[in-house]
Amino acid sequence: MTAQVESELETETEELTVREAIRQAMREELERDEDVFLIGEDIGVFGGVLEVTGDLYEDFGPERIKDTPISEAGFMGAATGAAATGTRPVVELMFSDFTGVAMEQIMNQMAKMRYMFGGKAEMPVTVRTTEGGGMGAASQHSGTVHSWIAHFPGLKAVAPGTAASAKGLTKAAIRSNDPVFVFENKMIYEQRGAVPTDEDFTIPIGEAAVEREGEDVTVVATQRLVGESLETAENMADDTSVEVIDPRSLYPLDIDTIVESVKKTGRLIVADESPLSYGTHAEIVARVQEEAFFSLDAPIQRVGTPDTHIPFSPPLEQEVLPSGDDVREAIQRVT
Amino acid sequence: MADFDLESQDGRLEALRRMVTIRAFDEEAGDRFADGEIPGFVHLYIGEEAVGVGTCAALKPDDYIASTHRGHGHCIAKGLDPKYMMAELYGKADGYCNGKGGSMHIADVDAGMLGANGIVGAGPPMATGAALSIDYQDRDQIAVGFLGDGAVAQGQVHEAINIAATWDLPAVFVIENNHYGEGTPVENQHNLDNLSDTAQAYDIPGLTIDGMDITAVAEAVSEARDRARAGDGPTIVEAETYRYRGHYEGDEEPYRDDAEIERWQERDPIESFRDRLIDRGELTVEEFDELQADIEADIDAAVEYAQDAPAPDAHEAYEDMFAEMPPEIERFASAARTDGGRPGGDR
Numbered sequence: 172m173t174a175q176v177e178s179e180l181e182t183e184t185e186e187l188t189v190r191e192a193i194r195q196a197m198r199e200e201l202e203r204d205e206d207v208f209l210i211g212e213d214i215g216v217f218g219g220v221l222e223v224t225g226d227l228y229e230d231f232g233p234e235r236i237k238d239t240p241i242s243e244a245g246f247m248g249a250a251t252g253a254a255a256t257g258t259r260p261v262v263e264l265m266f267s268d269f270t271g272v273a274m275e276q277i278m279n280q281m282a283k284m285r286y287m288f289g290g291k292a293e294m295p296v297t298v299r300t301t302e303g304g305g306m307g308a309a310s311q312h313s314g315t316v317h318s319w320i321a322h323f324p325g326l327k328a329v330a331p332g333t334a335a336s337a338k339g340l341t342k343a344a345i346r347s348n349d350p351v352f353v354f355e356n357k358m359i360y361e362q363r364g365a366v367p368t369d370e371d372f373t374i375p376i377g378e379a380a381v382e383r384e385g386e387d388v389t390v391v392a393t394q395r396l397v398g399e400s401l402e403t404a405e406n407m408a409d410d411t412s413v414e415v416i417d418p419r420s421l422y423p424l425d426i427d428t429i430v431e432s433v434k435k436t437g438r439l440i441v442a443d444e445s446p447l448s449y450g451t452h453a454e455i456v457a458r459v460q461e462e463a464f465f466s467l468d469a470p471i472q473r474v475g476t477p478d479t480h481i482p483f484s485p486p487l488e489q490e491v492l493p494s495g496d497d498v499r500e501a502i503q504r505v506t
Numbered sequence: 507m508a509d510f511d512l513e514s515q516d517g518r519l520e521a522l523r524r525m526v527t528i529r530a531f532d533e534e535a536g537d538r539f540a541d542g543e544i545p546g547f548v549h550l551y552i553g554e555e556a557v558g559v560g561t562c563a564a565l566k567p568d569d570y571i572a573s574t575h576r577g578h579g580h581c582i583a584k585g586l587d588p589k590y591m592m593a594e595l596y597g598k599a600d601g602y603c604n605g606k607g608g609s610m611h612i613a614d615v616d617a618g619m620l621g622a623n624g625i626v627g628a629g630p631p632m633a634t635g636a637a638l639s640i641d642y643q644d645r646d647q648i649a650v651g652f653l654g655d656g657a658v659a660q661g662q663v664h665e666a667i668n669i670a671a672t673w674d675l676p677a678v679f680v681i682e683n684n685h686y687g688e689g690t691p692v693e694n695q696h697n698l699d700n701l702s703d704t705a706q707a708y709d710i711p712g713l714t715i716d717g718m719d720i721t722a723v724a725e726a727v728s729e730a731r732d733r734a735r736a737g738d739g740p741t742i743v744e745a746e747t748y749r750y751r752g753h754y755e756g757d758e759e760p761y762r763d764d765a766e767i768e769r770w771q772e773r774d775p776i777e778s779f780r781d782r783l784i785d786r787g788e789l790t791v792e793e794f795d796e797l798q799a800d801i802e803a804d805i806d807a808a809v810e811y812a813q814d815a816p817a818p819d820a821h822e823a824y825e826d827m828f829a830e831m832p833p834e835i836e837r838f839a840s841a842a843r844t845d846g847g848r849p850g851g852d853r
Contacts, residue, residue: 242669249634254635255632256620257639258643275625280623291613349829377833423834424834
């Protein structure tokens with residue numbers, strides 16, 4: 172177990188859901204820094220469509236929990252301009268599928284201002300958004316788009332897989348002076364876990380976690396697939412020793428932790444819900460072959476969504492969504 | 507930076523100085539672009555000087571402006587130094603953006619200039635955001651979003667004005683109607699005669715004024731500023747103006763004829779303001795000629811400065827992506843810092 176995980180376990184913790192952990196992270200940062208405010212659609216009285224902001228409005232009021240018009244480009248642009256002029260907005264983009272509606276603001280303004288201005292603009296903005304299929308929300312409310320953002324220069328991207336990382340990464344994002352996207356998978360909002368209570372607990376952006384140690388094969392899993400891979404690893408424990416790593420940050424990526432593991436196990440599975448082609452899987456695979464090519468004993472396997480949209484009908488949805496079973500099958504192919 | 511307004515004689519002379527500076531700067535920039543010294547492309551503000559300077563004359567020094575692709579005039583109106591602007595156009599290390607922005611992205615956030623912008627319609631959301639910060643922190647400032655007539659058709663402009671109006675943010679939106687969106691006449695882009703009529707959709711004031719008259723611009727923006735500071739929300743000011751040059755340098759302008767350009771030039775914003783100051787006895791012809799000669803010498807000096815300024819070091823390409831540089835970029839940056847080259851391995 173890495174020192175990082177050990178030190179997290181030694182601290183005082185409480186049991187929270189991922190949803191509660193994110194809300195607690197926002198609550199603590201709102202209390203800590205009055206330049207922080209939340210902005211998005213129905214995050215106030217309504218509490219957020221997936222109830223993440225919840226009761227924050229009751230405690231912080233309309234000045235700090237700002238309900239916007241249904242106007243993704245407008246409020247993403249406003250948050251960008253606000254971040255450049257002395258405040259620290261935390262945007263809720265209701266579903267990650269709406270990224271495209273606001274993409275001009277994200278890619279040409281938020282991501283480029285600091286660079287184009289020779290470093291003379293700050294951009295301390297956080298964008299929280301929810302990804303993933305599994306609740307019958309159909310193609311326009313179920314996508315996983317984090318590869319777009321992780322790919323685009325000038326943006327940082329994190330994607331928590333546990334309650335602790337949900338809190339630690341959200342707090343780190345809000346404290347960061349860079350634009351950070353927090354990709355929350357909607358199917359794990361109810362997942363429970365031990366979360367450090369220390370108000371200064373953060374998880375550095377760009378630091379992976381070894382969630383389970385193993386000797387035979389490395390599974391790099393994100394978001395919902397972290398928990399499912401851990402369950403798969405447990406179920407296979409009699410036959411195969413599986414190491415599970417949650418990269419937690421997609422950009423920057425802690426490739427060192429992954430490479431160290433692959434050098435030990437010689438086998439790698441990359442499990443991420445994003446579409447298989449040209450994305451997160453490919454990036455991890457490419458970097459591993461650059462640094463650990465001669466340590467590989469088997470072809471690297473990818474587990475992800477085939478290049479389809481997420482269909483509505485539950486059996487079709489389950490057909491395309493990657494799962495712990497897919498991770499097991501991938502492990503069995505190479506061990 | 508010095509405050510200036512049109513209320514005092516000194517302020518009026520300063521406004522004239524800034525207008526003349528814009529024209530001299532942009533004429534020089536056009537020549538230097540034609541000579542091949544300035545890379546990329548440049549959009550010149552010549553003819554529209556009264557809008558930028560009139561607007562900034564109505565602002566306080568720490569108010570914000572968010573500009574357009576035609577941003578040189580806004581920079582000078584806001585008080586930026588032509589020397590560092592020219593260095594930026596030349597892509598030099600001493601430019602406002604260390605050479606990484608160029609003509610379309612000159613910015614000086616500390617001076618309240620939130621950047622020229624290569625995306626048509628991107629200024630208003632930026633201004634709404636700055637106004638949001640001002641409102642949130644209860645600061646005594648406003649934010650102006652400049653946009654062209656073409657940008658009025660952009661969806662993000664509507665979204666930005668709607669948010670500012672709904673939240674009564676201290677913003678002013680200045681439409682510079684120069685009558686062409688790139689090469690397409692304004693009447694082929696909009697169903698309105700007066701673009702300020704869009705204000706009705708937000709239940710905010712909208713007015714169309716003579717953008718060739720600096721006094722009219724300053725008065726309209728000053729009133730809009732007062733309204734914004736009083737907490738009554740934004741105003742749309744449409745300034746009717748004209749660009750004497752093409753959309754960008756090199757534009758062959760098949761969409762208009764010389765007679766049209768000449769008609770507008772008869773109402774030249776600099777000449778008319780100069781003549782008014784002379785009529786009022788605040789300036790003599792000789793003093794104006796002297797002022798113009800001084801400014802031309804300053805611009806020549808700015809060009810010389812830009813020509814002689816050092817190019818950015820190779821590592822500069824990797825700096826300023828983030829406040830905290832990720833390892834993915836650091837390895838390229840450190841290689842460039844040590845031997846000016848790129849690291850081995852993947853590219």
